[in-house]
Amino acid sequence: MATDFPPFTLHVRSISAFRGYRRLYDDVSFALRSGEAIELRGPNGAGKTTLLRILAGLTQPASGEIAFDLGGSLADMGSHAHFLGHLDAVKAGESAAAQARFWAQYFDAPLSAADAALSRVGLEKRQNVPGRGLSAGQKRRLALARLVMAPRPVWLLDEPFASLDIQGRELVLDLVEAHRAAGGAAIVALHGEGLPNAQTLDVSSPSVGNVEPA
Amino acid sequence: MISTFANPHRFMSVSKPAIPILFAAAALLIGVGVYQGLFVAPADYRQGDAARIMFVHVPAAWVCMAAYASMAAASFSSLVWRHNLADLAAKSAAPAGAAFTLICLATGSLWGKPIWNTWWEWDARMTSVLVLFFLYLGYMAIWRAYETPQTAARAAAILCLVGAINLPIIKFSVDWWSTLHQPASVLRADGPSMPASYLTPLLTVALGYLALFLAATLTGMRAEVYARRAEIMMQRRVAAEG
Amino acid sequence: MSDAFRPVRAVFMRELSLAWSGGGGAALPLGFFAGAAMLTPLALGPAPELLRAAGPGVLFIALSLSSLLPMERLFQADLEDGTLETLASSDVGLESVALAKVFAHWTATGLPLALLSPVLWLMLQGSEAALGYVLLASVIAGLAFFAIGAIGAALAAGVRRGGLLIALIALPLYAPAMIFSASAVYAAADGRSPVASLMLAGASAMAALAISPFASAAALRTALD
Numbered sequence: 297m298a299t300d301f302p303p304f305t306l307h308v309r310s311i312s313a314f315r316g317y318r319r320l321y322d323d324v325s326f327a328l329r330s331g332e333a334i335e336l337r338g339p340n341g342a343g344k345t346t347l348l349r350i351l352a353g354l355t356q357p358a359s360g361e362i363a364f365d366l367g368g369s370l371a372d373m374g375s376h377a378h379f380l381g382h383l384d385a386v387k388a389g390e391s392a393a394a395q396a397r398f399w400a401q402y403f404d405a406p407l408s409a410a411d412a413a414l415s416r417v418g419l420e421k422r423q424n425v426p427g428r429g430l431s432a433g434q435k436r437r438l439a440l441a442r443l444v445m446a447p448r449p450v451w452l453l454d455e456p457f458a459s460l461d462i463q464g465r466e467l468v469l470d471l472v473e474a475h476r477a478a479g480g481a482a483i484v485a486l487h488g489e490g491l492p493n494a495q496t497l498d499v500s501s502p503s504v505g506n507v508e509p510a
Numbered sequence: 511m512i513s514t515f516a517n518p519h520r521f522m523s524v525s526k527p528a529i530p531i532l533f534a535a536a537a538l539l540i541g542v543g544v545y546q547g548l549f550v551a552p553a554d555y556r557q558g559d560a561a562r563i564m565f566v567h568v569p570a571a572w573v574c575m576a577a578y579a580s581m582a583a584a585s586f587s588s589l590v591w592r593h594n595l596a597d598l599a600a601k602s603a604a605p606a607g608a609a610f611t612l613i614c615l616a617t618g619s620l621w622g623k624p625i626w627n628t629w630w631e632w633d634a635r636m637t638s639v640l641v642l643f644f645l646y647l648g649y650m651a652i653w654r655a656y657e658t659p660q661t662a663a664r665a666a667a668i669l670c671l672v673g674a675i676n677l678p679i680i681k682f683s684v685d686w687w688s689t690l691h692q693p694a695s696v697l698r699a700d701g702p703s704m705p706a707s708y709l710t711p712l713l714t715v716a717l718g719y720l721a722l723f724l725a726a727t728l729t730g731m732r733a734e735v736y737a738r739r740a741e742i743m744m745q746r747r748v749a750a751e752g
Numbered sequence: 753m754s755d756a757f758r759p760v761r762a763v764f765m766r767e768l769s770l771a772w773s774g775g776g777g778a779a780l781p782l783g784f785f786a787g788a789a790m791l792t793p794l795a796l797g798p799a800p801e802l803l804r805a806a807g808p809g810v811l812f813i814a815l816s817l818s819s820l821l822p823m824e825r826l827f828q829a830d831l832e833d834g835t836l837e838t839l840a841s842s843d844v845g846l847e848s849v850a851l852a853k854v855f856a857h858w859t860a861t862g863l864p865l866a867l868l869s870p871v872l873w874l875m876l877q878g879s880e881a882a883l884g885y886v887l888l889a890s891v892i893a894g895l896a897f898f899a900i901g902a903i904g905a906a907l908a909a910g911v912r913r914g915g916l917l918i919a920l921i922a923l924p925l926y927a928p929a930m931i932f933s934a935s936a937v938y939a940a941a942d943g944r945s946p947v948a949s950l951m952l953a954g955a956s957a958m959a960a961l962a963i964s965p966f967a968s969a970a971a972l973r974t975a976l977d
Contacts, residue, residue, distance in 0.1 A: 316658070317742040318749050352841050354976050375843035383834025389773045390766075401762035403842065404755075442838070589970075644924035651920050655911040664974040665907050669921060672903055672967045676925050679959060683928035686952070690935060 301449040301479045302367030303330045306351075311360035313346050320346060321499055324360070328450070328481050333472065333493070336485040338500035344485035345381070347499060348452045351483065352379035366449065377450040382458065384439040386427040392434075393423035396441050403446035413445035414438075417467060432459040440471065451475060451482040517595055518735055525728045532725035539718030543569075547711035560624040563617050569716035570614035571639060573723055577607030578642060581649070582674035585667035595731070597663035598738075600670060601653055602730025606723050608646035614639050634688030638681050645673040659738070759844045760852045767856030771822075778860040781818040785865055788814035789872040800877040807876030808886075808937040814872075815865060815890060816926050819897035822861050823922070824915040826853060826905040827972060836909075837976055846969035850902060854964060858898045866890035873937075882940035889933040889946070889953060896929035896957035897922075899964035906971035928956040 305327055312322035320343035328334060336344040349355040351362065353374035364373050387395060393414060400410035414423050417437040422430065430438065436459050443451055456468045472482050472491060484491060547565030554561035581600040588596035615636065622631045630636075652669055656662035771778040792810045796802050827850075830836040839849050869890035870883045878886065904921035908914030936949035 316745050317738075318745045349837075352837075354837055354840060356977060372843060374841050377841065379837065379841050381834055381837060383832075383837070385834035385838045387770060387833065387835070389770060394766075394769075398762055398766045399838070402759045402839070402844070404758060439834075641924045641927055644920070648917075648921040648924065651917055652907060655908065655914070655917050661910065661974055661977065664977075665910075665971055668967055668970050668974070669903075669907055672925070672963060675963060676928075676959075679956065680924070680927045683931045683952070683956070687931040687935065 301330060301447070303479070304364065304366040304371075304449050304481075305329050306373075306450060306481070307361075307363040307365065308351070309361045309363075311347070311350060311362070312358045313343055313350060313355075314358050315341075315343065315346065322359075324497075324499065326497060328483065330449070330479045330481060331476050332495065333476060333482045333484065333491050335490050335494045335496050336483060337496055337498040342500035344499055345454050348379065348454050348483065348485060349381070351450075352377055352452050354379070364450075373450070376448050377452050378443045378446075378448050379452045379454075380439055380443065380456060381454045384435040385442075386430065386435045386438055388428040389426055391424050391426050392419055392430065392438055395427065395438060396423075396445065399442050400445050403442070405446040409445040410441070413441040416444050416471075417441045418463075433461055433464055436460055437464065437467070440468065443471065443475075447478075447480075449480050451480065451484075453482060453484045455485055455487065457486070457488075517593075521595055522732065522735060525732055529725050529728050529732075532721045532728070536718050536722035536725060539714050539721060541718075543711045543714030543716075543718055546714065547708075551707045551711055557625060560621065563621045565711050565715055567614060567617035567621060568712055569719045570610045570617065571635070572716050573719040574607055574611040574614055574639065574642065576720070577603055577610060577723055578645070578670075578674070578677070581607065581670050585670040585674075588663060589667045589671070597659075597667070598731045598734040599727065600667065601663070602734060603723070603727045604646055604650050604653075605730065606726040608643065608650065609726075610719065610723065611639060611643045611646055615643060632688075634685050637688070638684045641680050641684070642677070645677075649673070759842065760848045763839070763849055763852040764856045767853050768860055771857060771860035777825075778822070778857075778864075781821040781861050782864055782868055784821060785814050785818040785868055786872065788817065789876065792876060803877040804879075804941070807873065807878050808934055808941060811869060811872055811876065811886075812889075812893060812930055812934045812937070815869060815893060816897050816923075816930060818865055819862060819894055820901055820915075820919055820922060822857050823898075823901040823905040823918050824908075826857060826902060827909040827968075827975075828905070828914065831909045831972075831975055836972060840973070840976055846972050847965040850906065850968035850972065851961075851965040854898050854902045854961075854968075858895060862894035862898050863891070866894050878937075879941050881943070882937060882946075885940035885946050885950070886937055888950060889936045892950065892953045892957050893929050893933035896933075896953070896960040897926060899957070899960035900925045900929075902964050903967045903971070906968035906975070909972065910975040925960075929953060929960065932956055 306329075307327050309325050310322075311324040313320045324347060326334065336347065338344055346355060350357045351373060353372070362373060364371050364376060366376060390398075393411070396410035396414050397407055400407055400413075411420075411423075414420055417440045419434060419437055419441065422434060427435065427438075436456075440456070451472070453468075453472075457465050460468065469491065472484070475482060482491075484494070490496075544565060548562050551562070551565075553559050581603050584596040584600035584603070587593050588600065618636050618639070619629050622633075623629055649666055649670055652666040653662050656665060789811065792806070792814075793803060796806055827836065830839070840846055866887060870886045873883065873886045874880070901918065901922045903925075904918035905914075907921060908917040911917055932949050932953035936946035936953055939946040939949055
């Protein structure tokens with residue numbers, strides 16, 4: 297985790313989004329800089345996942361603007377952010393190591409990074425087990441390995457604690473800490489206990505538009 | 511929100527009086543054109559009275575192709591400019607266009623019986639129209655397959671454009687196939703050298719069909735706008751209660 | 753190969769190994785193809801001249817339907833397990849991913865189908881002189897069928913039980929490739945030159961391969977939204 301990123305700022309201005317014909321929010325604005333983290337809060341259906349998918353470039357916002365300033369020039373979020381959604385993208389018929397190596401190649405990272413990432417998330421003893429032999433928590437760890445193997449400045453994590461045990465939660469917190477220490481930033485949708493030293497953004501509050509310090 | 515509903519409001523107020531006018535024009539034009547074709551125009555010197563079916567057949571072929579072209583144009587504007595009404599226009603035009611395609615195929619089949627003594631001849635034009643009919647079916651199936659209308663609209667628009675790009679290729683290949691397998695078609699009644707006594711009723715019926723197509727499409731669009739408003743009210747109510 | 757192709761190569765190799773691994777089912781279309789060809793003489797009768805006349809047509813119909821079989825899961829599996837959204841968050845582009853997947857599945861299933869084609873051709877009393885052209889036409893037609901099928905697969909990826917929808921979308925678009933590849937084989941069997949038909953079949957396949965990645969990627973982005 298020694299990789300340092302050039303200093304960056306993610307500017308999010310006046311994002312509005314709909315689910316079906318219902319408006320979720322019409323003015324989400326914030327800025328995220330190197331080393332920072334934002335917790336997304338709000339009840340089920342408030343639009344936390346939608347906001348993360350918009351930031352990842354998977355969903356188009358109804359209006360608003362996202363500008364990612366990386367080291368002084370505008371960059372594309374899709375290839376500079378890791379999005380970890382509810383789905384783990386684990387194939388049943390392929391070993392953990394093969395899947396990690398595939399993603400390393402796809403993200404253009406060295407193959408050794410895939411093996412190192414598997415050890416980092418605690419799967420080194422399970423690396424020859426095919427996806428169908430992994431528990432829900434182990435699949436989640438395999439998904440987390442993707443974040444580690446190819447350094448990207450922004451992490452977009454949607455309920456990363458889902459199906460993880462206590463050690464797994466510790467692992468996520470450690471990974472986010474190390475990522476921030478290396479100059480990265482994270483936006484994390486959460487229920488329950490939060491991240492240390494993170495700002496909070498409640499997407500269900502009528503006054504979304506300002507990030508309040510935690 | 512205002513920009514989303516400004517156009518549908520204007521559309522609803524303009525289309526309401528337009529629909530009865532279009533239906534009346536369709537009835538008049540089709541009635542006059544068919545009467546001229548069946549009773550006024552002279553019988554074809556080779557095919558006799560059987561050729562009169564072309565006055566319902568040939569305009570249907572024109573309109574079913576024009577309908578697909580208009581759907582492709584609407585799909586393009588829906589994909590590029592995200593125009594809400596364009597989706598609804600393409601969606602509503604599809605059943606009407608498919609109906610004209612079916613009219614074209616059915617009347618072609620009826621025409622074939624006295625001329626070729628068979629209900630279906632794999633003539634190049636008829637085969638191309640049959641392929642077009644399947645493109646219409648696929649387009650309508652996509653709209654039905656998706657549960658969220660926004661996703662359905664974009665998937666259907668992509669398919670419509672893929673079909674539009676492929677239609678000339680299909681047309682060319684079917685023509686090539688047809689010349690390979692059989693002598694030139696007997697159905698050559700339409701052409702630039704046609705006498706005015708044929709051309710006038712043909713064009714009159716074509717205009718009537720066009721008016722009918724537009725009336726049916728606008729009626730469908732109005733129904734879609736009402737359905738969408740009902741859906742919005744339902745979702746708002748659920749959101750307010752929840 | 754330059755390093756810029758490394759991610760796309762990775763997609764290709766992974767799809768190939770997944771298709772050939774236990775759950776991939778790459779061999780099933782081969783069984784379908786052979787089974788459909790076996791039923792032909794049972795329906796038409798074993799008379800060699802009748803089989804010779806109907807054989808090429810039946811062979812390409814069976815090939816086109818067999819090519820549809822791998823399509824239902826081509827993108828749907830990746831959409832359901834989250835692979836597609838992870839693939840999308842990269843500057844590789846879903847167009848390249850879609851093309852790599854089409855080629856991988858064609859290599860896993862389409863190529864074996866094309867290799868089986870001459871065998872079935874002989875069983876349907878086709879002439880030995882046309883064998884090479886049967887193989888070539890099956891390769892070309894298969895590429896077109898897979899490329900067009902992928903458009904249907906992408907459009908139906910978010911739909912439950914999308915298999916029939918794919919067939920309804922793809923079959924009319926199969927017309928050019930079907931016409932030219934089958935007519936090439938008929939020409940070769942009659943002792944005429946199949947070159948013109950083969951070139952037109954190749955042009956149809958090229959057009960399909962040119963359109964397919966863009967239409968598929970647009971459809972997949974819609975499915976992810």
